[in-house]
Amino acid sequence: MKKLIALMLTGCMVATIAGCAAAPAPAAPAAESAAEEEAAPAEEAAPAEGLIKVGVVNNPPSESGYREANVNDFINVFTADNGYDAKFFYSIKNDEQLSAARQFITDGIDYLLISAAETTGWDAVLKDAQDAGISVFLFDRMIDCDPELFEAAVVSDMAQEGETAVNWLLSLDLPEYNVIHIQGAMGSDAQLGRTGALDAQFESGKMNKVVQQTATWDEAEAKKIVESVINSKEPFNVIYAENDGMAKGAVAALDEAGITHGVDKDVVVMGFDCNKWALRELLAGNWNYDGQCSPFQAQVISDMIQTLESGGTIEGLNDAKQIISVEKGFDAREITEEDIATYGLGE
Numbered sequence: 001m002k003k004l005i006a007l008m009l010t011g012c013m014v015a016t017i018a019g020c021a022a023a024p025a026p027a028a029p030a031a032e033s034a035a036e037e038e039a040a041p042a043e044e045a046a047p048a049e050g051l052i053k054v055g056v057v058n059n060p061p062s063e064s065g066y067r068e069a070n071v072n073d074f075i076n077v078f079t080a081d082n083g084y085d086a087k088f089f090y091s092i093k094n095d096e097q098l099s100a101a102r103q104f105i106t107d108g109i110d111y112l113l114i115s116a117a118e119t120t121g122w123d124a125v126l127k128d129a130q131d132a133g134i135s136v137f138l139f140d141r142m143i144d145c146d147p148e149l150f151e152a153a154v155v156s157d158m159a160q161e162g163e164t165a166v167n168w169l170l171s172l173d174l175p176e177y178n179v180i181h182i183q184g185a186m187g188s189d190a191q192l193g194r195t196g197a198l199d200a201q202f203e204s205g206k207m208n209k210v211v212q213q214t215a216t217w218d219e220a221e222a223k224k225i226v227e228s229v230i231n232s233k234e235p236f237n238v239i240y241a242e243n244d245g246m247a248k249g250a251v252a253a254l255d256e257a258g259i260t261h262g263v264d265k266d267v268v269v270m271g272f273d274c275n276k277w278a279l280r281e282l283l284a285g286n287w288n289y290d291g292q293c294s295p296f297q298a299q300v301i302s303d304m305i306q307t308l309e310s311g312g313t314i315e316g317l318n319d320a321k322q323i324i325s326v327e328k329g330f331d332a333r334e335i336t337e338e339d340i341a342t343y344g345l346g347e
Helices: 065-077 094-107 123-131 158-171 189-204 219-232 244-257 276-283 298-309 337-343
Strands: 052-058 084-091 111-114 135-140 152-155 178-183 208-214 238-241 268-273 289-292 322-324 329-331
Touching (some): 052 065, 052 094, 052 298, 065 084, 065 298, 084 094, 094 111, 094 123, 123 135, 158 189, 158 238, 158 268, 158 289, 189 208, 208 219, 219 244, 238 244, 244 268, 244 276, 276 289, 276 329, 276 337
Parallel strands (some): 052 084, 052 111, 111 135, 152 322, 178 238, 268 289
Antiparallel strands (some): 289 329
């Protein structure tokens, strides 16, 4: 057990509600361009005496409004004022994340926090961390590994997010379901979970897969996918996009083609993450559904770290060593301004 720091902070558990460098250097601000953030290195600062050393491996804030909120949450919680010497690394590439994690281990951090770009390939790095006496916490996304290799995971139930969305879609009882499915980054926990329930409908024959293609969370790529379907003249009446940004790109293609969308219109539009601007599209009737995904895991992990530092035992985990964020889906026919203010991300 690592030594107890002089200043102990006690936080409230929060369970609220989808340039490459191997070594960490200055953290990229949330407003940087996607190109700059794709493998944004971490901040280098002289270690402060008595602070808990934390390495955070995450996806870049440019990925989505959700990710920007998630990145900012960790930056705001893991501060020197709160007792931490934290370094951050951002990339959407699994190999770059793995390299950064190895460097953090070499640097002698106390805790390694990971939101993995992909669910696989992490076993060796996690074993290295364990051998070095470094405690690992997963956040936002699970990793396919032995649970003995991490302390705890604070995550969304991505499979349940998909089930909730697909069950809502089935509740519409449409005469037919011709679906454009725009996927997130392949192999990520969010993509696998949000895809699974829809795949089950395709396999059962209840829904028809017009196209199923990844846009890697990118709005412009999503627009191209929908434009291609429109140009093919193949009929469709549902767009299931695995994040809000891709749904926005899809809708731009519909608007340019003069195809109506939203409540009681030609195309049902579905997104995930619950950015405020997306929820406003629901309120206006332009979209139909948005699935919630909570980005706020940092304080929960900080509280668990403080528990370990004080010699305590982490409690409240399920059998998979997880704390699951409580989340819901929003229907355009029922959403309110209060919902947007309470659950929406960003502005």
